[in-house]
Amino acid sequence: MGTALDRATARVLAGERIDRGDALALWNEGDDDLLSRLATNVRARFHGADTATYVIMAIVNYTNVCVARCDYCAFYKFPGEAGTYVLSFEDLVKRIDVVAGLGGQLVGFNGGFHPDLSVDDYCQLFRRLHTHYGDRLAFYEMTIAEFMFVAKRSHMSYADAAARFHDSGTRWITGGGAEILDDAFRLRHSPGKYKVEDYYAAQSAVLNAGLGSTATMVIGFDETIDERLNHLERLRAFQDQRTGANLPALSSLLCWTYKPYNTELGGQEVSTREYLRHLALCRIYLDNITNLRTSVLTRNEDALLGLQYGANDFDLPTEDEVTQKAGATVSLEFEAILDAARRLGFRPLKRGAWAIGTGAVG
Ligand code: SF4
Numbered sequence: 128m129g130t131a132l133d134r135a136t137a138r139v140l141a142g143e144r145i146d147r148g149d150a151l152a153l154w155n156e157g158d159d160d161l162l163s164r165l166a167t168n169v170r171a172r173f174h175g176a177d178t179a180t181y182v183i184m185a186i187v188n189y190t191n192v193c194v195a196r197c198d199y200c201a202f203y204k205f206p207g208e209a210g211t212y213v214l215s216f217e218d219l220v221k222r223i224d225v226v227a228g229l230g231g232q233l234v235g236f237n238g239g240f241h242p243d244l245s246v247d248d249y250c251q252l253f254r255r256l257h258t259h260y261g262d263r264l265a266f267y268e269m270t271i272a273e274f275m276f277v278a279k280r281s282h283m284s285y286a287d288a289a290a291r292f293h294d295s296g297t298r299w300i301t302g303g304g305a306e307i308l309d310d311a312f313r314l315r316h317s318p319g320k321y322k323v324e325d326y327y328a329a330q331s332a333v334l335n336a337g338l339g340s341t342a343t344m345v346i347g348f349d350e351t352i353d354e355r356l357n358h359l360e361r362l363r364a365f366q367d368q369r370t371g372a373n374l375p376a377l378s379s380l381l382c383w384t385y386k387p388y389n390t391e392l393g394g395q396e397v398s399t400r401e402y403l404r405h406l407a408l409c410r411i412y413l414d415n416i417t418n419l420r421t422s423v424l425t426r427n428e429d430a431l432l433g434l435q436y437g438a439n440d441f442d443l444p445t446e447d448e449v450t451q452k453a454g455a456t457v458s459l460e461f462e463a464i465l466d467a468a469r470r471l472g473f474r475p476l477k478r479g480a481w482a483i484g485t486g487a488v489g
Contacts, residue, residue, distance in 0.1 A: 132156040139165045139411055142172075147356055150412050154352060159404065166407035166437030173417050174439045179473040181440065182480075183461065184233035185226040186447035189214045189252075193239025195276075197317035199306070199348055201389035201453040203239045213241065216255055223256075226445050227264060229459065232479055235267035237303060237449060246281040246288050250295035257296040265480035268297045271340065272304025275321050275329045285332035292338065298483065299339040302330065302377065306345045308361055309354040316348060316392065327365050334375045339483035342366075342377045342416065346405055347385035347397035355405070359412045366415045378481040379440065382409055383422035388454035396454075399429045403436040410437025418481065423464060425455055431467040440478075441468075 129137070135149035135157075145153070153162060167176075190213040193203035204211045214222070223234050253268050260266075269292070278288035292300065306312070308323050321329075333340050342362055346355060362380070369376035384402050387394040410419050421433030424444040431441065443461050451457065458464065468475045 130156075136161065136165065139168060144414055145412060147360060150356055150359070150408060151352070153411065154404070154408055159400065162404050162407035162411075163436050166410040167435065169410050169414060170419075170437050170439060172414075177472055177474050179434050179439055179441065179468055179475050180478040181443055181465070181468075181475050182233050182478055183226075183229060183231040183443045183445065184235060185222070185231055185445040186235045186237050186449070187214075187219065187222050187226075188237055188448040189219060190238040190241050190244070191448070192241045194242050195240045195317060195319045197320065198391040199316055199385060199387075199453075200449070201386075202449040206242060213244075216252065219252075219256070220259060222446075223260070223264065229445050230461075231264070231445060232477075233265045233267065235301065235303075237270055237447070238273060240273065240276040242280065244277060244280075246277055246283055246291050249277060250291055250297070253292070253297050254295045265298070267299045267301045267303075267480075268292070269300045270303030271300055271326065271329050271333065272320060274300050274333065275325065278329070285329045286336070289332045289336035289338060293336045297338060299341075299480070300333045301339075301341045302343045305343045305358075307348065307350045307354050307358050308344075309350070309357040312348070312350050312354050323361060327361070330365070330377075334369065334377075337375070337483075339375075339481065340377055341481075342380040344380065344382045344409070345385055346382065346402070347387075347394075348392065349394065359409065363413055363415060366413070370415060375483070377416060378483070379418035379420055380409060380413060380416050381420040381422065381442075382406060383425040383450075386425060386450055386453035386455050390453055399426060399432065402426060402429075403432055406433045406438055407436040424450055424457070427456065427458065428464055428467045431464070431471060431473075434468060434471060434473050 131152035135152045138145050191204050192206055192211045278285055310323050366376055384397050418440050419438045420440045421430045421438035423430045423441050444457055465475045
């Protein structure tokens with residue numbers, strides 16, 4: 128009989144699914160080389176060995192007004208505080224034009240939980256933006272966390288709200304705002320946001336309405352390894368449910384790291400090593416998610432090392448006030464970042480938005 132680590136290793140190399148005990152053995156006892164090797168093995172089921180895709184994109188924050196009061200957030204202002212804003216359509220267009228001028232193909236929107244905005248307000252805005260830009264740009268119109276809030280404020284079921292967004296031309300409501308999907312974690316840090324079951328109910332409604340969605344995860348707060356594994360376990364089960372029933376599923380997982388500066392929670396950033404090991408664990412455990420994205424926004428060039436730990440895709444961000452307020456830095460020296468990938472032996476290819484619902488590269 129081998130050790131728990133031997134058993135986990137053998138399972139991955141045989142193409143079998145690992146369980147929670149295997150994941151713990153890999154995390155606690157596996158060295159970096161082993162995690163990299165196993166994650167690369169799983170990555171090869173989906174992607175060519177030297178291919179890596181990227182997208183130039185911005186996250187445009189249209190309002191910083193928020194009533195959720197997450198203690199890890201350096202971005203929000205409570206209604207009535209000095210410095211609140213809601214961008215007008217004209218201001219949004221100016222910001223988006225900057226991204227497009229930098230070669231951007233994708234703009235994600237992200238804002239606070241603004242108590243005065245309704246589903247109809249967002250639908251009108253997205254309709255105008257789609258009319259203005261046509262197919263020149265892809266949009267991630269909203270995150271699931273904002274969707275849940277605005278649906279409730281508008282007294283609509285998730286299914287009705289998702290159908291309304293779909294009718295307005297919205298294509299994506301991504302999995303942003305997930306942080307750690309564990310109720311004990313959520314109670315400690317963002318009790319006003321949602322419960323985990325509610326999050327997945329909203330995501331099901333979004334996918335069922337024909338919109339695209341993604342998974343996200345943020346590490347480095349004060350979460351335990353058990354809480355991280357709860358996130359991965361629930362996510363894998365959700366994706367199984369979707370694909371098992373031949374329903375549209377999540378296209379990717381983007382994992383990034385908490386930036387602790389200017390936040391109530393404070394703390395220290397996790398090391399690059401811990402981030403890379405976690406990426407590897409995500410790739411190995413989540414054997415039903417095709418695309419794993421490493422975060423240049425929060426790790427800069429170090430994020431490219433993630434390609435050796437199971438990731439196959441990365442963003443070249445041009446702005447995101449939420450993470451920049453908490454300490455993230457953005458570089459527009461795209462070639463230098465791409466060179467970091469090339470030096471590691473990868474051939475970076477610019478991509479568009481993912482194909483909706485299939486998990487395939489679009
Ligand atoms: S993380 Fe999002 S929901 Fe939480 S306080 Fe900040 S803006 Fe609001």
